[in-house]
Structure formats: structure tokens, C-alpha cells
Amino acid sequence: MTDAASPDDEGILQPKQQSLLRSSALMASGTLVSRLLGFIRSALLIAALGSTAGAAAAFQVANTLPNTVYNLLAAGILDAILVPQIIRALRRRGGSEYLNKLITLAGTILFGITVLTMIGAPLLISITSAQYGGSIRALAITFALWCLPQIFFYGVYNLFGEILNARGIFGPYMWAPVVNNIVGIAGLGAFLMTWGPSGETLPPEGFTSAQIWVIAGSATLGVIAQALCLVIPLRASGVKLRLDFHFRGTDFGSASKVAGWTFATLMVSQLGVLSTSNLNGAADMWSEGTGVAVAGTPAYNMSFMIYMVPQSLIAVTLATAIFTRLANNVANRNFKAVAQDYHTGVRLITMLSMLAVAVLMAGAVPMMQMVMPSQGPEAAAIYAPVLIALLLGVPSTGIVIISQRVFFAFEDAKPVFLMGIVPTALQLIVGWTIYFTADAQWWTIGAAAAETVCRVVQGFIAIIWTAKRVRAISAGRLIASYLLYFFAFVGSAVCGRLLLRLVSPFSTSSGTLSRFFGASWRLVMVAVVVTVIFLLILRLLDPEGSRAVTEQIRDRLGKGPSTPANEPTPASGVTDENLEEPEALTSQLQTISDAGINAYAAGALTPPPSWEEIMAEEQAHQTLSRAMGSQDPTATGSFPRPITPTRAPQTEYDVNQSPHARGSALTPTSTLQSSDNRFNPTAISLVFGAVLVVIALIFAVRTLGAPAGGSLLGAIEQSESQQSQQSDSQSGEEPAPPAPPEPEAGTPVISTIEVFSWNDDGSDHPELSGALTDGDPETLWYSRYYDANQFSEDNTVSLLVNFTEEAKVSEVVLDFIGGSGEGEVVLRAAQDGNPRAGDVLATAAITERTVIKLPEPATLSSLGINFTRMPIDDEGVPRAKVSSLTIN
Structure with a gap:
């Protein structure tokens, strides 16, 4: 972290300036440490509660509810409407007072949502795990009452983190989940020391109140610590927070125009989340009733945690690093640079993700034994197919994330919503077809495979739609490169699996540590062999391109610190060449510097765009990132975007675009401007959120204390007449400003x-x-x-x-x-x-x-x-x- 900056003479809190490489390194390091601790925490959870059904399934369903509710309600309203206001408050005189009003208002909303969800805990369990009944449902509801207060503290963590990001301080936001995991690990350690390990399954009937307090209480306490630990860097940054309930003057008229589409996108994505949750719950109940261990909620959550590692370290980090450049290049109408950044990001994300997927897919069994060494080979054999079914979606998820960044840079979230409809429908069809046609052991595997189908299809749709939005992007070339990396993935993964079969994929030792080390050397062996074969296949299929990208990655890793600000690198990443030196007509990937690290063209040092310009329409993308990633059971919260002023090229203006002063509002050009008759979705988002809260309250009152076998459909039917009274409210639309007169064509300049x-x-x-x-x-x-x-x-x-x-x-x-x-x-x-x-x-x-x-x-x-x-x-x-x- 850098030293804190104090407010300037005008009372405006100025953002700190850091290098993009430093910001990205802080993000990646915090994510990596959090993931590693998350694996330790998950291993202890399996040792404490077991690996299949029973108490383990009840707790994990309840502990994912806060993420689900926050992503759908709180994040959809706060990130799309309140957070942009908070960011702008940091750039205005008297911003601290306005900021306190907004934070108090946000906290009030969060508190209300948290109370309503706690009242409606039985309903939420019925929605997310409709198959649960009897003792497992009762235990899940009890766990939910302890876990749902996390919603409030997730919101506080997110709000505090956004303020720090706007101040140019990125480290605390990404390292705070480490505190969460440490507290959780301490709680699980106390559970194991007091009651000991559970074996394969811990029945829910014998779970005591003290055990509930330790397991669920430590989980919620970790989220509380994650949020409150940001108070210290906030105060050090010059932000002083206090409660202010005088909400007069908090106007949402300038809230993001993408808020409505963002909320709609969240709704679509949550359909897939609910489908997966219910399929996992059905497998849990079948296992609970028959006594036969099959993959269910615990297997899916563990697999998803491993799935998130390459996505977080590769896709999110690179997409985050590129987004600011995309937004600035779009604002400057530099579509050539937009295309170059997009090509680079997609190719690098695809190549690195395919390599990671090949390693994890070939080594799925030893990977599972590493993260749950307390369990025998049978549990790893049950979990590994779920991980394999999920993994192929990693590269496509990265493509979707960076494609979303392009549309957000154009302030156009409608395509992001539309391109998720068909893939989500396919996910529902595939998942439930497997449920009705296959045995219970395949239900969770089918749910994971359905998610992969959704992500792969959405990835190809994203490439094609982005290429239509920016004509300089070549969809054909990107799809061809995807297929090239896919062939390398298949060849290397098959070789890794064959090698593992020769030495036996399972570590059959009786001790926990010996199982861990036995699985570890197997995974390391597979990783080395798969990586070598992957690179050899690439060298055979595309010798020039593979040599270029491997040399560029090696050079970048060897450079260490970023290029000094007074030594800018050309935007293309190409240096001067000898005039006589010939160059072959080869297909080369862009340099890794195009991924957003030291890739600004030489030019004069210009003032950075204001935070209002960059952040005003961007906040919606973090919500979508969480939604597309489903639920992360370990390191929660969004990934911050490093909006860091750097040495930029001389500002260049295109037709009908005039220079704007620092701190002024960015005026989009005519090509980027939405039509005058586009609606302002702010009011619609607020009304929709209010309707959802009312519906939830009605359901909650009717289901509070409902018997275990209560019908959700019955509650819905009883509430229909009352819901119909929640009709359309005021639109709140504001008239669009008149378009500026078109200038007459003159002499070419x-x-x-x-x-x-x-x-x-x-x-x-x-x-x-x-x-x-x-x-x-x-x-x-x-x-x-x-x-x-x-x-x-x-x-x-x-x-x-x-x-x-x-x-x-x-x-x-x-x-x-x-x-x-x-x-x-x-x-x-x-x-x-x-x-x-x-x-x-x-x-x-x-x-x-x-x-x-x-x-x-x-x-x-x-x-x-x-x-x-x-x-x-x-x-x-x-x-x-x-x-x-x-x-x-």
C-alpha cells in the first residue's frame, strides 16, 4: 500500500496514483492468498461435517444464501445506483457530507433487506433447495438464521471497498477476505478440537446448538471482520464516516443508465443459480434417504472453488487491467486500439485458461485429495467428475467477462442481458433433462455440465456480438485461436490422464498428511507433463505465434517493475526496427503489454480522466462479474477495477468531440450516444426492487413457522391477489437534453x-x-x-x-x-x-x-x-x- 493522501485544498478527496502493474499485483496476490486459505478452510469443513449430504449439505446451502440474496437484491440496487453516487461524491466540494448521507442510506437499505430475509429464511430454503425436508430442512433453516446477517456486512464491505478503490487504494479490498478465511479457519479448528472429525457424513439429527453456534457463528463473524477491517485504511485515506439520516438532497436522477439492464441480467443469471442449487439439493436428499454417497452440494461447492482459481487469477485480473484502457479508447473513438486490446485479452485469457484447465482436468483426482486429505479415495472419486464437468467453462467465462467490459465501455448493457438468455435456457434444459433421465449420481455432474454448456455458448455469442459492435474485431480469427488452444488442451490433458493411470491416480495411504503429499506429487507431475505437451502442441500447430507469446510472457515475468512513467511504451508494443530487417508474414499474438500493463503510446503527460467520468457508468460491471461467476464460497465480494492514472497519449479529438476539462462530464460522441427515446431505467430499478421486497415480506410472513412439507406453490397462489396490487408506479423519466446542432463541414484538419x-x-x-x-x-x-x-x-x-x-x-x-x-x-x-x-x-x-x-x-x-x-x-x-x- 502507498501512503495515504489527504484531501486537497478545495475539500475534494483526490485519488491516489499507483502504477497499473502495482494495482494488478495487489489484486492477484490478495486473491491468491485468499484462495489458498479457502482451500484450507474447505478441507477443515469437510473434516468437521463430512463430504456428502447431511449437516454438510445443510450448512453449505445456508451459507450460500447471503451471496445469492446480496447479488440479486442488494448488489443490484446498491452497485447500479448508490455506488456511482458515492464515487461522484468523492469528486465534489462538500463530498464528505453527501458521502455520509449515501452510506447511511445504503446501510439502512442493507439492514432492511437483511431483516426481511431472516424472516423469510424458510421460504429461501424452499426456493434454493425445494427437495429438502425433515431434519435436513430444519437444520438448513437454523443455519440460515445465523448466516443471513452476512448480507449486511457484505454490503458494508463492498461500499467501503468501492470508496477505497475510488481513492486509488486497492490492496485492503482484495486482502480483506483473507481475514474472513482466518476467522473461519479458527472456528473450524475449534470445532474439530472440541468434537473431532465426523467421517464421511454427519447426520443432521444429532447436531447440537453449540455446534451450530461454532460453525455458523464463525462463518458470519468472518464476514463481519472482513468488512470492519476496512475501517482502518478508510480513516487513513482521509475519509471520515458518520451516520447522517438527513437524506434530503440525495438525488438518483443521474444514476447509471445501465442499471436497469444490469438488474435484468442478474435476474437471468440467478435462474441458472437456482437450477443448479435445486439439482444439488435433490442429490443431497436422495443420498440422505438411501444412505448411498453421491455428489451433491458439498461436491459442487468444492469443485466451484477450484474452478474459481484460474478464473480469478487469469480472466478477472486481465479483464480488470484492460477495462480502463477500453473505456478511454472508446471515449476517444480509437476503435483500432479497442480491437487490439480485445484481441490480446481474449487470446491470452483463452491460452492461459486452457492450459490451467488441462492441468486441473487431468489431475482432478489428486487435486481433490489435496484439498480434502481427511477423506479417503472414495470421496475424491465422487467429487472429481463434478470438477471435470465444470472446468471447460473457464476459458469461455473469461471471454464473456472481457466482452462485457467492451459493452460497458460503450455504456450499453442491453447486449450483455440479451446474450445471456439463450445460454441460460440451454442450461435449464440440459440440467433438468439429465435429472429426469439419469440416475442420482449424475444429477450434480449434470448441473455442472449444464453450466459449462451455458458458458461455452455464451462465450461464442459474446465474441460474435462484440465483433459486430466494433468492426475492427475479427471474430473468425478469435474463434480460430480458441480452437487451436482447444486442440492443445485435448492432447495435453489426454497425455496427463494416461500418465496418471500408470502411477495410479489415488493416494491410498492411511494417514492424512501422507495422503496429502501423495496427491501433491502426482498433481505436480501431471502439471509439468501437461504444460510441456501443451506448449509443444502449440509449437507444432503455430510455431511463430507460440514462440512469440511464450517469449513475451517470459520477458514480462522477468521485467519485474513496470516501465517508468517517463519511458512510455508504444501502444502497439512494437519498437523501432532496422530498416533493412525483413519480417515474415506470420500470425503473431499481441504483446502481453497490450493487456493493460505499460502499453500507452508516447505522448505528453495529460490530466487523467476524472473518477466521475470513468466510474459513473461502470459500476454495473462488478455486479455482473459476480453473477456470471455464480457464487464464490470463499473470497466474497467483487474484484475492484484499478482505475489508475498513468502516462497517457496526447489527447486526440474526433469529429463533434471537444476537449473536456478535468472533472467535467464526459460527453459521448454521436456514434456512441443512445437515442433520445431510450428510457432511464433508474426509477424502474428502484420500483422493481421495492416490489421484490414487498413480495418477499408477504411470502416471509406466510411461510414463517410453516411445516417442513409446506408447498411453495401454495404460498405463491395465496399471494397472487396481493401481488397484483403492486402495479406500475411512476416512471420517473426525465426528458433527454436537446441534441447539439451539427457543425457545418469545413476544411479538412x-x-x-x-x-x-x-x-x-x-x-x-x-x-x-x-x-x-x-x-x-x-x-x-x-x-x-x-x-x-x-x-x-x-x-x-x-x-x-x-x-x-x-x-x-x-x-x-x-x-x-x-x-x-x-x-x-x-x-x-x-x-x-x-x-x-x-x-x-x-x-x-x-x-x-x-x-x-x-x-x-x-x-x-x-x-x-x-x-x-x-x-x-x-x-x-x-x-x-x-x-x-x-x-x-
Whole structure:
């Protein structure tokens, strides 16, 4: 952590400035330590309560309720509406007073939701585990009454963490779950020392009040400690909190426009969560009734915890690092950079996730024995298939997360909602088809497989929809790279499984420690072999691409600290090359620096965008991240986004976009702006949340003290008439501001020039584009040279020329060095930031001075200059060397 910053002279709490690498390292390290402690905690829980059905299932169902309720109700309302207000409060005069009002209001809402859910605990158990009955249902309800107060403290933790994030302090938010796990481990240790281990199953009938207090009480106490430990860094950062119930002046009129779609997305995702929970509960009850051990809720929760490790360390970390750059590039209409960041993120997430999945899938049995060494080989054999069924969804989840970041950067959450509908429907169909057609031992495995089907389908939908949103993104290339990594995954995982069969996958030792170490060396062996084979397959299928990405990862790991601020790296990650050095036409992945670490183009040091600009519409994405990840039984809470001011390129403005001062509201350009008749979902979200609370209260009163066999359907039928009275409330919509008048087209004034390389690999010297308009004939921009001198229309070396405002273009003049041969250049009216798309304006052969006159003047905001064939330069090689560009 860095030293605390004090408020400035104007009473505005300024964010601290940290490097993006430092922020990402703090996130990853906190997540890693929390996961490791989570495994220890889960192993102790299995030792205390058993591995199948019984008390273990009752507790885990009850202990996941706070996450479920918080994600659906509290997080949907707080993150989408209150948190953006809190972030903005830190950027205004007198913000501390307004902040205290908002925190008090948020705490009041959280407290009310917590009380209502505690009253409705029987109903919640019926919804999430409809198959439960008898003693297991009664124990689950008792556990829920102890666990549901966690809702309030999850909310406090999230609110305090968001304030720290806005202040530029990321470490405490990610390390607080470590405190939670330590408290939980202490409670489970006390349970084991007092009552000893349970064996495979602990029956719910003999569970005492003291045991309930220790197990459930330590779980809730851990969440309380997780929230309250943030008070110290909050005070050190200069934020002073106090209760203030004077809510006058807390206006939600400027709440995020994505709030409504965010809430709808949460509702869809929770259908999948409820489906999985009920399928697991059905397996628990079958096991409880027959006495036969099968995979159920404990097996799923343990598998999901392991599933979350690669997702958190790879997908969430990389997507988080890239999001700020995506948002800023979208605001600057730099769609080329958006596409480059997206390509890089998807490829890196897919490759690293496929490798992790191959290791975990091949070593699923020893992995399970490592995390629950108190259990014998039989328990590992039951748990491992659930983990295998879940794992293949890890790469697709990463793709979905980074695709969501793109749409959030465009302030458009509707596609995020729509692209989850069909996959969730498929999850319900697959899961319940297996339930009705297969034996009970397959029900939880089927639920996990259904989630994987949902995630894989949603991943491909996300790529295609994102490519439609940003034309410079190539969906075909990304899907091809996914399939390449998938082939490497299959080959390496099969080899790992075969190797494990040779040495026996199970550690059959009688002692707990000997089982742990026996499983550990097996997993390490599998990890080494699978990694080597995975990389060898990649080297065989794509030698140049695999060599490039492995060298880049190795170099990045060896660099340690980030590049100093006074030594910026080019945005493409490409450094100057010797003019005579040839480059092969190979498909290379973008450098890892494009993932958001030290990848800003050289330029003047400009003021960072304000927190209001960056955060105002972004808060919804953290809620979706939690929802897409279902429920994390260990390290709860969202992953903070490191919004860290860094050395940025010189600000460049496109048509109809004017410079905005620090702290001003960001005005989206016409292409990004929503239509005037789009509704403001803030009021709808509030009304919807209020209706849900009323319905929950009605259900809670009717089900409080209901018998174990009470029918949920009956409660719903009895409440229909009362629910119908909750009709549409006031819309609360505000009239949209009038659109600014369109400026008249004038003389072309070039704002920026972007270089689109062949294969989008950033190797055609984008850092030299300024030489085209600097007026110095001695400086020039040049491409690399190509042996195969013919380019398809969608993969040319191109220049995107952006104008400061719409202008009439009638003539384009290019001065080449050399310029002989059969070179050809095509002018296009660039579309959506893509110089290769749009109407063709003119085509010309390249000469030393190429003058291209348009048949008639065209009014443009950006112009695409595409080299379909390179000229022969003064050194006799096919390459474009341009000393000046003039547009009239």
C-alpha cells in the first residue's frame, strides 16, 4: 500500500496514483492468498461435517444464501445506483457530507433487506433447495438464521471497498477476505478440537446448538471482520464516516443508465443459480434417504472453488487491467486500439485458461485429495467428475467477462442481458433433462455440465456480438485461436490422464498428511507433463505465434517493475526496427503489454480522466462479474477495477468531440450516444426492487413457522391477489437534453492518424504516423516489407485519418520514397473506426507523388487509406515509405 493522501485544498478527496502493474499485483496476490486459505478452510469443513449430504449439505446451502440474496437484491440496487453516487461524491466540494448521507442510506437499505430475509429464511430454503425436508430442512433453516446477517456486512464491505478503490487504494479490498478465511479457519479448528472429525457424513439429527453456534457463528463473524477491517485504511485515506439520516438532497436522477439492464441480467443469471442449487439439493436428499454417497452440494461447492482459481487469477485480473484502457479508447473513438486490446485479452485469457484447465482436468483426482486429505479415495472419486464437468467453462467465462467490459465501455448493457438468455435456457434444459433421465449420481455432474454448456455458448455469442459492435474485431480469427488452444488442451490433458493411470491416480495411504503429499506429487507431475505437451502442441500447430507469446510472457515475468512513467511504451508494443530487417508474414499474438500493463503510446503527460467520468457508468460491471461467476464460497465480494492514472497519449479529438476539462462530464460522441427515446431505467430499478421486497415480506410472513412439507406453490397462489396490487408506479423519466446542432463541414484538419497493420499485429510502425503531417520531408512513415505483395480487402495495411470535425474531402496527395512498381491505394469513407470498411471513394496506382482526386467531394469525419499492393521503394523492396500526406 502507498501512503495515504489527504484531501486537497478545495475539500475534494483526490485519488491516489499507483502504477497499473502495482494495482494488478495487489489484486492477484490478495486473491491468491485468499484462495489458498479457502482451500484450507474447505478441507477443515469437510473434516468437521463430512463430504456428502447431511449437516454438510445443510450448512453449505445456508451459507450460500447471503451471496445469492446480496447479488440479486442488494448488489443490484446498491452497485447500479448508490455506488456511482458515492464515487461522484468523492469528486465534489462538500463530498464528505453527501458521502455520509449515501452510506447511511445504503446501510439502512442493507439492514432492511437483511431483516426481511431472516424472516423469510424458510421460504429461501424452499426456493434454493425445494427437495429438502425433515431434519435436513430444519437444520438448513437454523443455519440460515445465523448466516443471513452476512448480507449486511457484505454490503458494508463492498461500499467501503468501492470508496477505497475510488481513492486509488486497492490492496485492503482484495486482502480483506483473507481475514474472513482466518476467522473461519479458527472456528473450524475449534470445532474439530472440541468434537473431532465426523467421517464421511454427519447426520443432521444429532447436531447440537453449540455446534451450530461454532460453525455458523464463525462463518458470519468472518464476514463481519472482513468488512470492519476496512475501517482502518478508510480513516487513513482521509475519509471520515458518520451516520447522517438527513437524506434530503440525495438525488438518483443521474444514476447509471445501465442499471436497469444490469438488474435484468442478474435476474437471468440467478435462474441458472437456482437450477443448479435445486439439482444439488435433490442429490443431497436422495443420498440422505438411501444412505448411498453421491455428489451433491458439498461436491459442487468444492469443485466451484477450484474452478474459481484460474478464473480469478487469469480472466478477472486481465479483464480488470484492460477495462480502463477500453473505456478511454472508446471515449476517444480509437476503435483500432479497442480491437487490439480485445484481441490480446481474449487470446491470452483463452491460452492461459486452457492450459490451467488441462492441468486441473487431468489431475482432478489428486487435486481433490489435496484439498480434502481427511477423506479417503472414495470421496475424491465422487467429487472429481463434478470438477471435470465444470472446468471447460473457464476459458469461455473469461471471454464473456472481457466482452462485457467492451459493452460497458460503450455504456450499453442491453447486449450483455440479451446474450445471456439463450445460454441460460440451454442450461435449464440440459440440467433438468439429465435429472429426469439419469440416475442420482449424475444429477450434480449434470448441473455442472449444464453450466459449462451455458458458458461455452455464451462465450461464442459474446465474441460474435462484440465483433459486430466494433468492426475492427475479427471474430473468425478469435474463434480460430480458441480452437487451436482447444486442440492443445485435448492432447495435453489426454497425455496427463494416461500418465496418471500408470502411477495410479489415488493416494491410498492411511494417514492424512501422507495422503496429502501423495496427491501433491502426482498433481505436480501431471502439471509439468501437461504444460510441456501443451506448449509443444502449440509449437507444432503455430510455431511463430507460440514462440512469440511464450517469449513475451517470459520477458514480462522477468521485467519485474513496470516501465517508468517517463519511458512510455508504444501502444502497439512494437519498437523501432532496422530498416533493412525483413519480417515474415506470420500470425503473431499481441504483446502481453497490450493487456493493460505499460502499453500507452508516447505522448505528453495529460490530466487523467476524472473518477466521475470513468466510474459513473461502470459500476454495473462488478455486479455482473459476480453473477456470471455464480457464487464464490470463499473470497466474497467483487474484484475492484484499478482505475489508475498513468502516462497517457496526447489527447486526440474526433469529429463533434471537444476537449473536456478535468472533472467535467464526459460527453459521448454521436456514434456512441443512445437515442433520445431510450428510457432511464433508474426509477424502474428502484420500483422493481421495492416490489421484490414487498413480495418477499408477504411470502416471509406466510411461510414463517410453516411445516417442513409446506408447498411453495401454495404460498405463491395465496399471494397472487396481493401481488397484483403492486402495479406500475411512476416512471420517473426525465426528458433527454436537446441534441447539439451539427457543425457545418469545413476544411479538412487532421486530428490523428492510426496505422492498421497487416494481420493487426501492430508491426507497421504506428509510432511513426506523426511524420506524415509534421511538415518535415526528412521524416517519414514506413511499413515493413512483404514478399507476398497482395492483400485482401479486409486485411490491408491501412491508415485511418481522423478529422477534428466533419470536412469536405476532394483530393488526397501522398509523397512516396520510391513509388515504382504496381502499387495500388484505395480510399474509403471509414466506417465505425475501421478504414477497411465503408464506401470506396477512389482507387489509384502509386507513383512517387500520388495525387488522388475524388469524382465528387465527400463529407467525412474519417478517411481510410488502404494499400492493396505495396509500391517498390528506393531500396528495391515492396514497402510503403511516405514522407507527407496532404488532404484538401
